[in-house]
Amino acid sequence: MPNPNSEYARSDSESVLERWGVKYFHRLSGKLNKERENKALDASLFDDSIRHFLSVLITDYAAIIAFCIGAATTIPTVLVEWFYFDSLDFYAYIFLQLGVALLSLIIELTLLFWLGLKTVHSIACLSHSQPAESDPLLPGNDTVANLLARAALELPDPVIRYLGIDPLKYVSKPKLLIIGLLYKAKVILTSVAVKFLLTRMGGKLGLRSSFSWIAIPITGIWDAIVIYKVVREARLRIFGHSLVQYISQEILTQKVMDNLSTQAQEGAIRAIATMMVLAQNHHPNMLMLIYRFNSCFNLDQQGDYDDWPLFLALLEQLPAEERFFLLDLLCLAAAFDGHLSKMEKQELPKAFGDYTAVYMQRIEYLKNHLLNGELVAAQSLCQLNFRPDNQ
Template identity: 40%
Template sequence: MPEFNQPKPSRFEQFGLYYLNIFRRYSMGQSAFQVPDALLTKRVKTISLVGIAWSSVVGIICVFPMIWVDLYYANAPFFVHYGWVAGVTILATAIEFYCLFYISLKAVHKVSELINMQDNQHQSLDGIFGVKNILARTALEIDDPELKILGIDPFKQISKKNLFVLGLLYKGKIIVTNFILKYSLRFTAGNELLGIPILYAAIPVEVFWNSMVIKKVIYEARLRLFGYALANKIADTMQSEGYLGLLSPMAKKGCLRAIGNAVVMTRNYHPNMVILLLRFRDLLQIDEEDRYDDWELFLHSLNSVSDKERNFLLDLFTVAAAFDGKLSVLEKDHLKAAYQQDFDLYYGRLEKLTGHLKDGRLNAALSLCRLDFIKG
């Protein structure tokens, strides 16, 4: 079990866990690593399309009464008009959110069954980084907990104020889009377009954003589930092959620095990286803090260990940096210092691995997650 203080799941997360626990399990009976990538991608796409279709239906059903009431009471006194609009909007929005949460939870549950996560769980990852907790936060778009594991601070090089502002902008996207579309159409076409009240423009906007939410949720669920499965696969391979026992004490700490600095460069504690960090921490049996997010110390480790150990650390650093499915500007600025003369070799691998994770090619990603003492 992880030895850091784990916050209790919020009530919102508990809501997600409740449904994930009662959904019926449908296991395909084989490991996802035994299924061709093309088939996995096709099945995930089907789950996504079904989720988008249901979210669109929910959006149409819930936004229609809000528009109808607005039009029906258009000539009523101000408080009557907007009293009805406010009441119906609150009720319809609550129903819509509940339905979208259910659709999202059902979709991520189906993806987890598709990947057969029962075969990829590990007892050391129970609690807030268990599969269901991760899926609940993904489906409900809840931020992952801000933690410092082994002293690693993911927000070391980013302002939390910036994160807060970005969050507000994201949450207000539907309101802003509706406002811009509505008043743009009123300015160009008046109160009606082809005999249809402009207010009904909110329906396609709602359908669009609901579809984007479901698409984003399933993408992130697939990425996190793939990362979870890959991290455990890598750790199990390290344990069975005995590679970690061949490392010097400095190289062992270099493993944690490789992951820790990837976390800092990514600027978030993506669950994929946390899982990789926790599995390696347990395998290496290192519990004390030692500035594992210090970039200069990581570079010092690379320059101090043997050539074979350096190759191993760069392998691990490359895998960790790719595990959130994207490359940050900060990563690109630092990679040359780590890879040095081998930049083209490792950066090409990093781009391919990131691409495989983004596009849902699990087995192709696994082929690039090898950790050995060979360069590249």
């Protein structure tokens, strides 16, 4: 069998911040393991309704704390505006305001990073994902802890080259550059802009008694939105990992693999690879899915796995049952990153044909179940049973 790691390449190594987040996850997971030894927590006891309720509760609680962090760290800049705008000369005031804003930003980011890591780990406790363990579902040296640390700290995922698949083949280089620059600058641009520009505008308009204080709730609301997005992405990764584990252990059995022709096995790799390309990202859920399937099949390594027209042509050559198997898998891969891109919406009907409405609805249901932590309901949509009705 080909070594699945032989076609793996990562664009960059772990950043210092990612390594710090991974170590923190390991420490939290060590404490959790001790609690589980004392039967203080057992994720297998959670059904969908309890898991969904707890994940929403944890998310809302984190958003409230994030609001308080953003509001509290904005107060110093407003007070500087309130007390020193008229009493200091312009350059002294700007120097003081920027210094206070920078210190507040450092405190704010430190607290938000801590909150993100704690919250994401709490969500992970609701699933069977173990952030401290090495992971057989990921190529190279990536682990669940790495995936969650990047989500919690809002770090971009590295560009992964696996089996010659280029998830960014349809994304222009100028667009990639702009996205990269905005990603790196967004924290400073959003936080400092709110803290400094609003208070400065309030001073210029002579509305310091009211307008400058708006920066406090606005920053709090922004931080709450940011932490909500962080936890949403983490939930997608955590529950996506659990779902890949389920597919690996319960669905992709030896009997299923023996019933698939070599063409269908190749089509399975192509189904996931083409969704990575049409989604225009390298979401770790998709990477886990394709890595697991490639580990099971004894295929000769070849290129063009991410060629959509070749996948469509291969579909036409397969018997009905194997074609439905690939369409089911295509449905899974499309839902695993939590949204449908414009290209996916345009191209998927070409594969689904007369069953477009059925499969598009299943994608929407599966996506929502993943985000809500409804693993049992999500598992029911991942049977890969060679029939379009999924029953």
